[in-house]
Amino acid sequence: MEKINERRLLFSLTFDELVKFLDSHGAKKFVAKQIFEWIYHKFVFDHTQWTNVSDKVKGLLSENFDLTIPKVVWDGLSEDGTRKFLIGFRDGRTVEAVMIPARNNRKTLCLSSQVGCAIGCTFCHTGTMGLTRHLEAGEIVGQFLSVTKFLKDKVGPEERLSNIVYMGQGEPLHNFDETKKSAIIFTDEKALGLSQRRVTLSTSGLVPQIKKLEDFPPINIAISLHAAHNEIRTELMPINKAYDLDRLLSAIKEIPLKAHRYITYEYLLIDKYNDRKEDVEALSKLLPKKVSKINLIPFNEYPESSFKRPSVSRINWFRYELEKNGYTCTVRTTKGSDILAACGQLKSEMEKKINLWEIGQ
Ligand code: SF4
Numbered sequence: 001m002e003k004i005n006e007r008r009l010l011f012s013l014t015f016d017e018l019v020k021f022l023d024s025h026g027a028k029k030f031v032a033k034q035i036f037e038w039i040y041h042k043f044v045f046d047h048t049q050w051t052n053v054s055d056k057v058k059g060l061l062s063e064n065f066d067l068t069i070p071k072v073v074w075d076g077l078s079e080d081g082t083r084k085f086l087i088g089f090r091d092g093r094t095v096e097a098v099m100i101p102a103r104n105n106r107k108t109l110c111l112s113s114q115v116g117c118a119i120g121c122t123f124c125h126t127g128t129m130g131l132t133r134h135l136e137a138g139e140i141v142g143q144f145l146s147v148t149k150f151l152k153d154k155v156g157p158e159e160r161l162s163n164i165v166y167m168g169q170g171e172p173l174h175n176f177d178e179t180k181k182s183a184i185i186f187t188d189e190k191a192l193g194l195s196q197r198r199v200t201l202s203t204s205g206l207v208p209q210i211k212k213l214e215d216f217p218p219i220n221i222a223i224s225l226h227a228a229h230n231e232i233r234t235e236l237m238p239i240n241k242a243y244d245l246d247r248l249l250s251a252i253k254e255i256p257l258k259a260h261r262y263i264t265y266e267y268l269l270i271d272k273y274n275d276r277k278e279d280v281e282a283l284s285k286l287l288p289k290k291v292s293k294i295n296l297i298p299f300n301e302y303p304e305s306s307f308k309r310p311s312v313s314r315i316n317w318f319r320y321e322l323e324k325n326g327y328t329c330t331v332r333t334t335k336g337s338d339i340l341a342a343c344g345q346l347k348s349e350m351e352k353k354i355n356l357w358e359i360g361q
Contacts, residue, residue, distance in 0.1 A: 009138025010065040011039070011145065014181055015190045021064070027057055033190060035061075040191045043148055045069050066090065070142040072150050082335040085150070087112075087143050093132060095169050097143045099151070099161065100335050107151075108163035111143045113179050114170025119204045121224075121237045123268060123299065123307055126169045135170070137181035144192065163198040167222075172201050173209035180216050187217045196220075202266065207243040210251040221255060222264040222295070223248070227274050228282035236268070249286060262293040262328070269315055270299045271308040280321040289326045297332045 013021070018032040031053065038050045047058050047067055061067060073094060074086040081101040088094045095112035102108060117124070118131035144161060151159035164186055166172040172179040179201070185191045186199050200220040203210065213221065227233035233240040243251075252263055265287060269275050283294070296319055299309045310318075315331060322329045 007066040011141045012138030069145045106162045109161045112168035113172040134175040137178040140182035166201040173203045173206045205248045207251045225265040226268045264293045271310040284325040294329045
């Protein structure tokens with residue numbers, strides 16, 4: 001078994017942190033700019049190829065940081081163009097990341113913020129695993145870098161990821177500081193420079209952390225609501241016992257929203273469970289129409305799940321009723337169903353097959 005590299009990942013550093021580090025070793029600010037250009041604009045991660053960076057600085061970086069990006073341990077391509085990746089870190093742990101193609105050549109990466117998850121939502125396969133550990137910012141950013149490299153090497157040099165959603169494994173706000181740092185790196189012009197509108201963080205509703213969201217870059221926020229009644233929400237999401245709908249909605253009101261921006265509410269539609277007339281009525285009382293978008297997610301059944309997916313006519317009816325009540329409402333189409341098991345299921349299956357230490361670096 002190889003010794004695990006314990007140095008901090010270079011990709012965990014924001015631009016200001018790299019400047020500070022270099023400054024403390026006598027190097028100038030423009031060197032940080034050159035390094036960020038190699039990594040985040042040219043996607044060249046091998047520092048020996050950074051021709052305009054001095055050997056002294058390269059030595060300094062490799063002495064103090066781990067400069068390796070995570071490994072793509074497995075990838076699967078769906079008929080609809082969705083690609084699923086199992087990404088391996090230096091301690092042998094893995095997470096899932098999914099690239100979802102959309103119109104106008106857009107490509108969204110759904111990435112993970114933790115190995116496993118402590119929230120324990122009853123509909124979620126990851127929730128059954130418990131939390132193994134938080135990801136470092138550089139491991140969150142690293143998923144983006146590894147998938148970008150994969151696409152450029154295997155599909156074509158022009159390939160680019162355009163959008164990010166923090167909707168993979170883990171509760172991003174439970175890993176607040178590292179997730180925040182990754183969001184800074186994703187949206188900073190000097191780093192990946194994604195528009196704030198193209199980055200969406202989805203949370204199960206950790207109220208104390210929602211209150212601290214003003215510290216984040218102003219990215220889009222999605223709330224996993226899934227029910228408009230406390231009893232149902234508590235059954236689906238045990239976190240509702242600690243932070244019920246009243247507390248959640250009051251915290252959401254405090255999120256600083258830029259003009260023309262919405263809060264997206266994700267609502268998992270489960271057959272004969274939360275897809276009834278009274279659910280439409282409760283949702284319509286709960287959510288402010290002007291600043292709410294509702295994204296309906298028909299439940300994706302997996303082998304041991306006790307919930308069922310509603311029929312297409314039921315899904316359309318539910319959407320129609322919400323739209324009639326004045327909401328902007330979308331239905332998430334199932335992508336990559338031929339390769340995509342439910343969130344976390346691929347990881348479980350693959351971990352049975354892969355000797356995880358083989359991927360440690
Ligand atoms: S749905 Fe998200 S927050 Fe809930 S258990 Fe799964 S990964 Fe965690």
